[in-house]
Amino acid sequence: EAGVVQSPRYKIIEKKQPVAFWCNPISGHNTLYWYRQNLGQGPELLIRYENEEAVDDSQLPKDRFSAERLKGVDSTLKIQPAELGDSAVYLCASSPGDVETQYFGPGTRLLVL
Amino acid sequence: DQQVKQNSPSLSVQEGRISILNCDYTNSMFDYFLWYKKYPAEGPTFLISISSIKDKNEDGRFTVFLNKSAKHLSLHIVPSQPGDSAVYFCAARRSSGTYKYIFGTGTRLKVLA
Numbered sequence: 001e002a003g004v005v006q007s008p009r010y011k012i013i014e015k016k017q018p019v020a021f022w023c024n025p026i027s028g029h030n031t032l033y034w035y036r037q038n039l040g041q042g043p044e045l046l047i048r049y050e051n052e053e054a055v056d057d058s059q060l061p062k063d064r065f066s067a068e069r070l071k072g073v074d075s076t077l078k079i080q081p082a083e084l085g086d087s088a089v090y091l092c093a094s095s096p097g098d099v100e101t102q103y104f105g106p107g108t109r110l111l112v113l
Numbered sequence: 114d115q116q117v118k119q120n121s122p123s124l125s126v127q128e129g130r131i132s133i134l135n136c137d138y139t140n141s142m143f144d145y146f147l148w149y150k151k152y153p154a155e156g157p158t159f160l161i162s163i164s165s166i167k168d169k170n171e172d173g174r175f176t177v178f179l180n181k182s183a184k185h186l187s188l189h190i191v192p193s194q195p196g197d198s199a200v201y202f203c204a205a206r207r208s209s210g211t212y213k214y215i216f217g218t219g220t221r222l223k224v225l226a
Contacts, residue, residue, distance in 0.1 A: 004156070042117070042202050042216030043157070056213060091156055101147065102214065104156030 004105030006092050012111045018080035021108045025094030034077050035091040043091055082112045116140050117205050119217035127225050132190040134220050136203035143205040148188050151200045193224045
């Protein structure tokens, strides 16, 4: 069974530029999560989807971050404009339901210069 | 306020010996706990979980112990192997409300051959 797929794996951009990350969850997993992991920290939830509905986006900085999960499968996380402090690893995870174990993708390492 | 704490950033253990990784939490509403293992450049991988109705869960070389009164859980790896060298994160959630997992900052385990 294929795991969670994320792309790109690495991204280097200049501040104020836009950037987008893509995630394809495990087939059949209704719940999708986006996390941000800063250096030396644990993952922090940005947004959680149940199918195509964002049910928890309380930690998403909505002035510059946006996310979508059209058709309840793939998801895209966008930052516009990026700031230096956005440099981090962005992890996508999925689970069969909202209380199940989460399976993580390899992450996208973002560096904002 | 860090609700889930892993106070040891690193741990070194000889191959074949026991590794004990600790995790403390402050929110008494947490009732489900996970341990994840993370290798460099990969996403976290689920290792083992425990519900608050139990005080111990075992899976092969991995055992998680939960002390609810002390708000403390620990992961025991016996015997430790060089391939266990990774960063270990504990995570906690509550079964009502947002179901959001809160992660600790991780402990880097190094198993010496």
